[in-house]
Amino acid sequence: MSDYETITVGRPLDRVALITLDRPKALNALNLRAMREITGAAAELGQDPDVGAIVLTGSAKAFAAGADIKEMQPQSFSDVYAADWFAGWDALSRVRVPLIAAVSGYALGGGCELAMMCDVLIAAENAKFGQPEITLGVIPGMGGSQRLTRAIGKAKAMDLCLTGRMIDAAEAERSGLVSRVVPTEGLLDDALAVAAKIASMSRPAAMMVKEAVNQAFESGLADGLRFERRLFHGTFATQDQKEGMAAFTEKREPKFLHS
Ligand code: CAA
DSSP: OOOOSSEEEEEEETTEEEEEEOOGGGTTOBOHHHHHHHHHHHHHHHTOTTOOEEEEEOOSSEEEOOBOHHHHTTOOHHHHHHTTTTGGGHHHHTOOSOEEEEEOSEEETHHHHHHHHSSEEEEETTOEEEOGGGGGTOOOOSSIIIIIHHHHOHHHHHHHHHHOOOEEHHHHHHHTSOSEEEOGGGHHHHHHHHHHHHHHSOHHHHHHHHHHHHHTTTSOHHHHHHHHHHHHHHHTTSHHHHHHHHHHHTTSOOOOOOO
């Protein structure tokens, strides 16, 4: 679509889509239009059978510097409560193909929360993460207090959310917030390579992995194990299970049909 104002959307590699946040003058601050465009584009791409993974990235200086403070400033409690401000981001969690966040520069507030909504989080060496909402007299509103706590534990999440301090990529990796740290110049290529690898796998299997891992956050162990087992059983109904296991026994590379 060409009428996006806050993002660009491309298909740089076979089966890989790329959404780039594009509000450079505001360091990719996430206004409501950006929320609608990012979630809309991701939902559309996620339903395309020729897309196996989606990379979400920003600029070298900022993945996203948070929700748009200038848009929020004049709002009243009634405004944000009645409109259920930020609930629209839930749509991103319903995208079923893997989302890869490629983070360079600032990922603050809503930017950090957006990165955490993705499934694989790749950080450039210059990345900086934080939840500085408290410095504005508010608290995280796009999942920061919940996803950050699950990702890095109570002690670190309290530290970041209560002080508003930023952590660098090395500390983010040590804390378990990011999947990998890569050289800043190579970030996009590295993230696209990870996406291409994922997209080359069986699409239904990758979707089931995503669903099963996410289930670990929603249920107790016994329910989660049963959920995983049922999905595992389900893979035996796919052509890709036949192909994947046949390829192994025939000592060749699999040619997945993504069905
Ligand atoms: N919202 C709106 N505009 C923003 C913004 C934001 N979150 N972050 C940066 N900008 C704008 C600045 O206002 C500035 O615009 P002008 O040129 O018109 O003044 C432009 O982007 C460049 O920013 P700076 O001049 O501040 O750049 P810097 O390099 O000096 O500092 C920064 C970079 C440290 C990231 C600083 O911009 C900053 O602290 N930004 C705000 C970070 C923040 O508090 N984020 C949390 C927002 S609240 C939230 O996200 C709630 C939630 O949970 C969803």
